[in-house]
Amino acid sequence: MSEGGASPEAVADHAGEMAQLLLRVADAELRAEGAKRGMRDLDALKMLSEEDRRGAVEDGGAEKAVAKLRKDKPWLFTTSTSAAARAPAAAPVAPVNAMDMTRDEWRAARAALLRKQGSSR
Numbered sequence: 001m002s003e004g005g006a007s008p009e010a011v012a013d014h015a016g017e018m019a020q021l022l023l024r025v026a027d028a029e030l031r032a033e034g035a036k037r038g039m040r041d042l043d044a045l046k047m048l049s050e051e052d053r054r055g056a057v058e059d060g061g062a063e064k065a066v067a068k069l070r071k072d073k074p075w076l077f078t079t080s081t082s083a084a085a086r087a088p089a090a091a092p093v094a095p096v097n098a099m100d101m102t103r104d105e106w107r108a109a110r111a112a113l114l115r116k117q118g119s120s121r
Contacts, residue, residue, distance in 0.1 A: 026056040033062040037070060038078040045069075 006014075030045050030053065039045075045053075048065060056062040070077050098106055 023050070023053055026053045026062075029062040030056050030065060033066045034069075037066050039066070040076055040078060044073070044076050047073075 027045070030048070031042050033056075034042050034045055048069065052065050056065050096109070098109075101109065
């Protein structure tokens with residue numbers, strides 16, 4: 001060990017640990033951005049190169065990396081990225097009394113019901 005500080009081996013070990021830590025932070029940022037953008041499978045982020053992953057932290061480019069992935073591989077993402085989007089509430093169906101129908105209305109309703117039952121078989 002030299003008098004001026006740590007040995008070259010210790011510095012190299014520290015640099016390696018810092019690089020690994022940087023990649024872990026980058027992966028976390030990419031996973032968060034992927035989830036925010038509607039990515040179906042966050043494990044697909046492993047397709048990014050180590051350089052792209054590192055750039056997500058150094059350049060603040062997690063958004064850019066996920067946007068590039070979305071452009072290149074759109075099937076990895078859902079079509080709607082809005083988490084607040086919900087299907088509209090179904091309107092309650094009012095029951096219809098067959099005794100209140102005319103004969104023609106009854107025949108049309110019966111035919112529609114039979115067609116519907118036939119298509120579900």
